[in-house]
Amino acid sequence: MALLPVLRQRLGRSFFLPAHGRGRALPADLRRLLRQRAGIWDLPELPQVGGPLESEGAVAESQRRSADAMGARRAWYGVNGATGLLQASLLALAAPGQAVLMPRNVHRSLIQACVLGDVTPVLFDLPFQSDRGQPAPPDRLWLERVVQATAASGRTIAAAVLLHPTYQGYASDLVPLVQLLQQQGWPVLVDEAHGSHFAVDVDEQLPVSALSAGADLVVHSLQKSSTGLAQTAVLWLQGNRVDPDQVQRSLGWLQTTSPSALLLASCEASLREWRSSRGRDRLRRRLLEARALASELREQGVPLLPTQDPLRLVLNTAAQGVSGLEADAWLLPRGWLAELPEPATLTFCLGLVRHRGLARAFARMWSQLMAAHPGRDAFPTFEPPPLPLVACPEMALSKAWRAPSVRVPLAEANGAISAELVCPYPPGIPLLIPGERLDQPRLAWLQRQRLFWGEQCPHGVRLVDTSGSMRDER
C-alpha cells in the first residue's frame, strides 16, 4: 500500500510516539496553523523567518524567548530529532582524537557521532536489573567508581554524557552525578530526549530535570516528551563551560540548509505549551491520571514495573513467560500499538492525550494476552553483559567502520575487531560498536541475545579484516 492512505487510517489504540497522540494533544495554535490553506506554512529562510543558526528573524527571536523562559543561556531548535542535536553537541565537546565518557546505554546517535568526529567513547557499564534485562541509571557511588577507573586508565577525558531518563522512564537523582563529573573539569551533556516534561515545574514527584541539575548541554526531544511533531527537538546550553560558537559551528555542519518552518513552529508551540497555564494544567492532569491508572492496574494484578516517569507503562511480560516482542506481535493485529517491545517488557507511552476507560480495557487486554499464552513459566533472570566497568574500543571507531571488513558467523569471531554497530531498534542501544575486540564471553552473550531479539541481532558480525584471508558470508 502507498504511504498516504496509511497515514489516514485508524490504527487502533495508540501508545507510541510522537506523544501528541496523532494530533489530539497538539498545541491549539499549531492546530490552527494546520487548518489554514494547505502548505501556507512551508516557507524558506526568508529574512523575517530566519532559521536556528541565524541571529535575526522569528526563529532567532523565538529561541531567545525559549532560552530566557527556561533560564538557559542559549537554545537551538532542531528538525532532525534528538539525533541531530546530540551529534552536533558531541562534535562541539570533543575534537578529533579526544575521548568522551558515556554510559553503555547511550543512543546509537552518539556512537555514530564518535565515528563522524573521530572521537573515542570511553564507555562505562551500568547497574543491571536482572529481572528484566535492562540497565538501571547509576547513582553517585557507582559514578565515583567509574571516575576512579577512568583516572586509573590514564585517559584524558574532554567531556561526559549522561542519559536521563531511559526510554522506559528510569531515572536517578541527577544533581550529584552532574556535580561529580563537572568537578573533574568535564562539561556534561545530558540526553534528556524522553524527559522534557521534567523541566516543567508542575509536579514535585517527577525527577529533577537536567537543566535544574546544572548540566551544560541538554537535549530534549519534543516529539517524545512534549507535544512536538516528529523530528522536533531542542538543545539548551547553560553556564560557561561550553562555547556557544562551537555548538553553533557544529550544528552548521550537520543541519539541513532548508529547515522546515512547520517543524520550527512546532518546536516553538510545544515549548510555549510548557509555559502556558493550559499546557501546564494538561501535563499535571495527565500525570495524575497516569498514576491513578498504574495503581488501579497493579491492584488488578497487571505486572507493571516501577518507573520514574508515570507517562510510561512498563509491562513485565516476562513475569508470565512471554517476551515483550512476542506480546507486541500478538497485540498489534488486535489494535494495541505499543512503543517499545523488549525481551522482558513492553512499554506503552501514554503521551499527553487523555485515555478514557483505559484501566478496564488494559486489564482485559492483559488477561486475553495471558489466556492466549497459557502455562508459561516466568523467565529466568537475565545475565548482565560481560563488560568491564570502564572500557574503550581497541581500534578508533572511524577507522574500524571504514576498514576492509568481512561478515563471519558470531561463533567464528573470537579475538577479532567489530567493524559495525549491532543495535536492535527500538531502543537503539548498541550491543556492540565498531572497534571493540570480541572475546569468548562477549560472543556467547551476543549469541544468547539472538534468542531474545531474533533477526535484530544478526547471526553474523562484520569484522575488521586484518588478515585479508577471512571468508565473507553475506
Ligand SMILES: Cc1ncc(COP(=O)(O)O)c(C=O)c1O
Ligand atoms: C534516549 C534517546 N536519545 C535520543 C534518541 C533519538 O531521538 P530521535 O529519534 O528523535 O532523533 C532516542 C530515540 O529513540 C532515544 O531513545
